[in-house]
Amino acid sequence: MKLLRYLGGILAATMVSTAYSAAPNEYPKKPVSVIVTFPPGNSADLVGRTLAEELGRKFQQAFVVDNKGGAGGIIGIDYVVRMPADGYTITVTSLSPITVIPVTQKVSYDPFRQLKPISLLAQGPMVVVVRKDSPFHTIQDLITFARAHPGKLNYGSLGNGTISQLTTEMFKAGAGVKLTEIPYKGSSQAMTDLIGGQIDVLFDGNASAMAQMKGGTVRALAVTSPRRSPLMPTVPSLTETGIAGLKNFQSLGWMGAFAPAGTSQAVVDKLHAALQEALKSPAVIERFNRAGLEAVGSASPAAFADFVRADYERWRGVARLVDAGNAKQ
Template identity: 35%
Template sequence: MKSNFRLLATCLLTLGCAVIVVPGMAAGSYPDHPIRLIVTSAPGSGLDLVARAIGPDLGAALKQSIVVENKAGAAGIPGTRDIVASKADGYTLGLVSSNHAINPSAHVSLPYDTIKDITPVTIIGTVPVVLTVPKSSPFRTLRDLLAAAKAKPGAINFGSSGPGSALDIAGLMLEKKAHIKLMHIPYRGGNALTTDLMSGQVQTAFLAISTAEAQIKAGTIRALAVSTLERLPSLPNVPTLNESGVAGYHYVPWIGLIGPAGLPASITKLLQAKVHQVIGLKKVKAQFAVQGFNPSGTSPQEFLTTLKSEMASTQELMGNPGLARNDGQARTDARANKQAAR
């Protein structure tokens, strides 16, 4: 039977016909050459560190090299555009963050469809965020902060790594669930935000645990609450927002692996299995622990469900597309006016 199939294929090729492989068929020899992994953020970012942590072992598991390529800027949109424009053969994949779910609400238009133009493979893991204040802050607990914010709406400023960023969404969710209003101060990234928070120029901000933990333990900033439903093992004395008076608060940004739309099911399943194998390795877990990154390993369907759910909740928080960008500019202007008045 096999010899007859080979003979038929040879005859078809000789006649100039194409042998069509139907999506969903066995992956065959995949992968038989290096895989390009597009990281939709800059070198040294949390996304990049995850890629570097899993890359070597994922390559070993697939018996091929993983070539990491950073495509940073614009909340991951340029990198995602390159991923979705690639051939759906498993040789171009990408790492995206929670920004992928936020972008439809933060931008008037995107050069791709957030759901239809991708194949979700797996959420690799999550990064809890921590609500923090400077060490000089009069707020000792989250309840102190909430009481002050309710007494004088808009008087307390709140920093984030940019309009429509995961840290901005964390703040918007706090405003909504706690029924308070803060003055948003957006930054172009997390480094400047952390610096201004430590110096007291920013009164409060959510920070990724990977950024916050060292500063909290060094005493340069104070943690009021964590965004998870349960306390973090690394910060056991820091309560959750949920137990500190903000009922139902739960927001944990994620990092996931995607491919272009139409990625064959056999390849998707193989990639999911190999990623799960790699994130279970002791040495990879140790690297993740340093970053405060919690391995997850969802199924493609679970990833899709999470993506759709977060798109809907973000839309509810931010309103019409483009609102975050316009609001961010207004908030930036407000900060400039405040500084000029000093």
């Protein structure tokens, strides 16, 4: 009897192991929840919904978008990390709650221990914009004036610790200029005041800036990518100023897909492969481009994990720079 029980235990364990290993091959067997950590209408929402449709067609299973916005994406990420790591909850989010906010304030989760990277999805630089009748026609014009008149120019930031503020502070340090910060609660209010002349310059997201550029209300002076953006090929990069402190200047907004930590690597790999295929679709590329985004994938989930870690370290360095500057004032 003991032998039978022993053999029965081995058989049961083998069956469980086989069932577990087979599960990824059958994935997904039910609808998958795609948590977008921003409200409907946001760029992340567009990316999430576009790719959810593509994944649904690919797997012949529903990928259902659920918007859980608030606190710059923190609320949505906090929800995701508490979900079962079974592959049936994934998130599409931006860099804000992953690599920017965690370096400037305490959050309830650890993005590196509680999330499993799947793939980079979209990317776009910030754009340095001034109102259409601004006396500055090039970024060098602005830098020359700012150096001669320290603190006279006002810049709009989207709040303490945001990518807008950190990028502008990084620019100030690299260009050797002093600008006066005017904080706002959102991009639309800052853009309104830029157009109205209450502020002089704004580092804004690619999508928002492109819309205003097309409307003729603002003028773009530079992009914050190391090279010119293919979506705005006539706008120079900050690197092109030739200023040593702006060499290889980089501030890229991005969006990516993550799963709760512990999710099967086989499932993550399956999602990664499907996303790379979707990101090559002409329809997806065109839809992203209209929103001021480039469809960009990752060579592997591990490559995306390395990208996220490097981005976190970059912003942590910028945050320290800002703190050091504030301490001197």
